[in-house]
Amino acid sequence: AQSVTQPDIHITVSEGASLELRCNYSYGATPYLFWYVQSPGQGLQLLLKYFSGDTLVQGIKGFEAEFKRSQSSFNLRKPSVHWSDAAEYFCAVGAWNNNDMRFGAGTRLTVKP
């Protein structure tokens, strides 16, 4: 069965510091992996997605993620965090057509001034 684990419930970083959010997945076939961000009271916005090819994926807002098949991981990174990055981040795995997409429980990011 497919599933996603985000080990960190809450992370606090200082503005300007680097960020890494962890994501581990379980999927029987070729995984389609996604990172979404959700601000309070808002819907989800896609940051980036991975299907095949280069294992380092670039997304919007300066985010990137690296797919590591041997570790079943798809960690999200940003070299320098901005106060506006404070939000909830969700990792997800699913089929190519988003059918039965599975989300992790999310990681809440707090940015200290």
Place this chain on the structure above:
Amino acid sequence: DAGVTQSPTHLIKTRGQHVTLRCSPISGHKSVSWYQQVLGQGPQFIFQYYEKEERGRGNFPDRFSARQFPNYSSELNVNALLLGDSALYLCASSYPGQGAGETQYFGPGTRLLVL
């Protein structure tokens, strides 16, 4: 262009009642998915519709049903509401046929409170 819209934004119901939530996809998008997001958790997949046909269903009871109309808008219906149905219900639309990976665009959600 307008994004995905959902109505109503907030809703309060009592146990046993029925509720209908509505979603209008982005113009040109033919696929609509519904998700339930309980407070403190990630979204859970409920349904996906494409061209008015159900293409996928998550692990939800038969009290949950949905349909898609010829204009690709969609309704999610929940019967015999339980307290545990209180959640944010998200709708997402996408345009199939782009190839590997359909980007889903999410609406702001409908927050349902069951008392």
